[in-house]
Amino acid sequence: MTRVLVVDDSLSVARQLEKIISESGDFTCVGHAKNGAEAIRMNHTENPDIICMDMNMPGMDGLTALRTLSVMDKDVKVVMVTSLGGVGDKFTEALKLGAKNVISKPFGADDVLRILREL
Amino acid sequence: MAVKFFGQYLVEQGTITMDGLRNAVELQEKRNLKLGELAMEMGLISVADIQLAHNEQMTRDVKLGDLLVDRGLLSPAQLNDLLVRQKNNHLYIGEALIQTGALTETSLREHLESFSATQAIYAPTGTRLPITTGNDPLWEMCLDLTCSMVTRVLDLKHRPGTCMPITTIHPNHMLAAMELQGDVTARFIISVSEKLQKTIARAMLSEWSVEHEPAEILEDTVREFANVICGNIAAKASQAGVVMDILPPYTVQVPPAGLPTPDGYGSFIFPIHLEDGDTLELILLIQE
Incomplete structure (x- = not known):
């Protein structure tokens, strides 16, 4: 099973992601962090293979956490989750920082699993 | 009085009952197929095509028909044909109320006139701001x-x-x-x-x-x-x-x-x- 950490301040989005991941059969959700700082901590304790992380969160946002993770852990694959529709400076920056892909909100199970399986 | 849909107005006027309106709306839903439903009924696209397009629409401000053409699932001529069929076969609520026996043609005309008069003050200004903001x-x-x-x-x-x-x-x-x-x-x-x-x-x-x-x-x-x-x-x-x-x-x-x-x-x-x-x-x- 591929281990996935969900990072989103939105309870409803996190719940949806966790449900999609846990019902997929080939992924398992190892936890839910509510901001970038928690994500960095949980990356250390839970050792996920993939992190699905919201870009726009209060406290440490997704891009700042991605910047840190890209230096601290070269193995973890980070997929950003955003409502920005695939354009804009944040999207470009995420890709430059090594994000493997971007999931656009709102998403369906097919979109999420297709992106995770392509990693 | 506030902004109303015609069916809601007729119920509030006591001209039709809620059940009468529900029957007419159900008839409308059966007859007025959405573009994707019409395309599926004609065998042009699949349920999976529609689902993918709908997911993409949530993050892209593009009409379903244009998206289906962009993805190569419909030709521009097929899209045009679908839009013409959709427009020509559209059943309006007034017509649906006549077909379900809730209204007569004469009473529909009368009520449409009075409805238009009451709603005139709520006519939208489009999406124009009332004063200029510079943007x-x-x-x-x-x-x-x-x-x-x-x-x-x-x-x-x-x-x-x-x-x-x-x-x-x-x-x-x-x-x-x-x-x-x-x-x-x-x-x-x-x-x-x-x-x-x-x-x-x-x-x-x-x-x-x-x-x-x-x-x-x-x-x-x-x-x-x-x-x-x-x-x-x-x-x-x-x-x-x-x-x-x-x-x-x-x-x-x-x-x-x-x-x-x-x-x-x-x-x-x-x-x-x-x-x-x-x-x-x-x-x-x-x-x-």
Whole structure:
């Protein structure tokens, strides 16, 4: 099973992601962090293979956490989750920082699993 | 009297019953196929094609037909044929009421005239702001995009009301806000009733019922709905060369007496009247 950490301040989005991941059969959700700082901590304790992380969160946002993770852990694959529709400076920056892909909100199970399986 | 749909008006006038309206609406739903349904009925596309297109539509402000052509699933000629068929076969509520025996042709004409007269004062101004802000096309795009997301995410028919300047934000069941910052600065707020909050929650969670969901999840779905709209606004603004960042959504607490709009901001309310009689209020506070 591929281990996935969900990072989103939105309870409803996190719940949806966790449900999609846990019902997929080939992924398992190892936890839910509510901001970038928690994500960095949980990356250390839970050792996920993939992190699905919201870009726009209060406290440490997704891009700042991605910047840190890209230096601290070269193995973890980070997929950003955003409502920005695939354009804009944040999207470009995420890709430059090594994000493997971007999931656009709102998403369906097919979109999420297709992106995770392509990693 | 407020902004009404014709069927709702007839029920309130006592001309037809709620059951009569329901029968007519059911007939409309059977006859008025959506573009995707029509294309599937004609064997041009599959259910999977529609699902993929709908998912893509949530993050792209593009019509389903154009998206299907972009993806090579329909030819431009097939799309045109579908649109003509859809238009020619559309059953309006008045005609549906006649076909289900709730109205006669004569009474339909009479009631349409009186309905038009009562609704004239609510005729929308389009999405024009009542005063100029210097970035009118941008803010008008916000209004248009919010309407689009009501259609595409909530799958609700709606009718835009008249945009008005305001000095006080009135309380409602819930208000969710987002800050838009960059080349322009504004606060985007949506104000919803309890019923609309549940409608939004059902759509955002893809659940049939949200009756047992905790209040924090219901609130969160409205904030996320605002987030989805503002993300699309920022993306579209970016395509037009306007840099706009969005901050995380939050809930606005409004005291019973209302919340004065901040100094130095042009403040507007834009009611979007929904088919079920509810209203989504979009409030824009635009820094001058």
